[in-house]
Amino acid sequence: MGFVFTAKVKASSVYIVLMSLQHRIIFGNSQHMSELERGSVQLMVTSPPYPMIAMWDDQFCSSDPKIAEFWQKLNLDGGEETVRQIYDAMHRNLAKVWAETFRVLCNGGMAAINIGDATRRINDRFQLFPNHSRIIEECEKIGFITLPYILWKKPTTKPSYKGKGAFLGSGFLPPNAYVTLDCEFILLFRKGTLRHFKTKDPERYESKFTKEQRDEWFSQIWSLKGTRQTVDDLERRTAAYPAEVAERLIRMFSVRGDLVLDPFLGSGTTTKVAIESGRSSIGYELDPKLLPAIRARLEETQIALKTEIMSQVKIISRSGEC
Numbered sequence: 001m002g003f004v005f006t007a008k009v010k011a012s013s014v015y016i017v018l019m020s021l022q023h024r025i026i027f028g029n030s031q032h033m034s035e036l037e038r039g040s041v042q043l044m045v046t047s048p049p050y051p052m053i054a055m056w057d058d059q060f061c062s063s064d065p066k067i068a069e070f071w072q073k074l075n076l077d078g079g080e081e082t083v084r085q086i087y088d089a090m091h092r093n094l095a096k097v098w099a100e101t102f103r104v105l106c107n108g109g110m111a112a113i114n115i116g117d118a119t120r121r122i123n124d125r126f127q128l129f130p131n132h133s134r135i136i137e138e139c140e141k142i143g144f145i146t147l148p149y150i151l152w153k154k155p156t157t158k159p160s161y162k163g164k165g166a167f168l169g170s171g172f173l174p175p176n177a178y179v180t181l182d183c184e185f186i187l188l189f190r191k192g193t194l195r196h197f198k199t200k201d202p203e204r205y206e207s208k209f210t211k212e213q214r215d216e217w218f219s220q221i222w223s224l225k226g227t228r229q230t231v232d233d234l235e236r237r238t239a240a241y242p243a244e245v246a247e248r249l250i251r252m253f254s255v256r257g258d259l260v261l262d263p264f265l266g267s268g269t270t271t272k273v274a275i276e277s278g279r280s281s282i283g284y285e286l287d288p289k290l291l292p293a294i295r296a297r298l299e300e301t302q303i304a305l306k307t308e309i310m311s312q313v314k315i316i317s318r319s320g321e322c
């Protein structure tokens with residue numbers, strides 16, 4: 001996979017590159033990334049908690065007590081305006097991380113954000129929460145330049161009726177059924193102008209992709225054919241993305257030796273792929289309970305690479321934060 005198996009790269013140079021990289025996993029809140037200097041990161045790849053998806057409600061509430069208050073208010077007033085306040089507050093909460101990412105990215109640095117829209121029935125009203133467009137708005141306010149995005153077509157294809165998983169008996173009768181959300185977005189942004197490299201920059205040339213990879217990766221719809229479509233318990237709990245999503249993005253938008261940031265690390269997929277792709281990495285995660293899962297993932301990587309990598313991975317817990 002990735003860099004390690006890239007043709008033309010000699011085994012010894014792979015070893016040297018792998019050993020010169022650094023990986024940091026920080027258990028703490030990525031709304032403040034004090035460990036990173038302004039302009040020190042070349043690529044951010046991430047998938048945040050999705051606003052208005054029930055599995056992330058508690059985390060948003062503990063991250064911002066105002067959101068918890070709005071939910072309590074909603075129980076009392078049931079008001080549409082309160083739903084809006086919850087949704088807005090969740091996006092303002094994520095936007096603190098987008099702003100901090102903007103600070104740490106270099107000029108020409110890229111940000112790739114995997115996000116799904118949400119559908120939800122509240123007060124017996126079924127509606128769409130278009131998270132992707134809210135994130136584009138927030139990122140543009142911060143100063144990011146929006147680039148054409150990718151639609152990741154997921155394997156779930158069951159249509160829904162009144163927000164439920166099946167059409168039931170009325171599924172063939174217009175007009176009350178809903179279109180199924182079977183795509184997620186991979187939003188792409190740049191900070192500033194294009195990155196510049198010296199002529200024949202060796203790291204850039206060693207990071208080259210093939211024509212087949214270019215044709216597939218730079219097309220707008222990814223169905224990730226041939227990728228494992230089943231999801232194990234850890235992936236379900238952390239809403240992990242497949243390694244192939246991270247691998248494509250890292251190889252499309254960074255070069256060997258770059259520093260890749262994931263401010264919502266989850267089970268550590270981005271770190272694993274950065275190691276395999278010859279990039280350095282830094283990941284932030286709020287939930288310390290994910291440490292054993294992250295470690296297990298990295299140990300698997302070490303076995304697959306047949307190279308000792310754990311000595312290059314620093315795991316840091318900010319005191320008092322988690």
Ligand SMILES: C[S@@+](CC[C@H](N)C(=O)[O-])C[C@H]1O[C@@H](n2cnc3c(N)ncnc32)[C@H](O)[C@@H]1O
Pocket residue numbers: 028029030031046047048049050059097238239240241242263264265266267268269270284285286287290
């Ligand atoms: C959708 S999951 C990421 C899954 C990840 N892409 C993977 O493959 O495992 C989002 C993660 O962000 C973490 N998180 C949420 N808010 C955070 C914050 N402000 N700082 C750091 N981590 C945060 C959550 O605990 C959760 O593990």
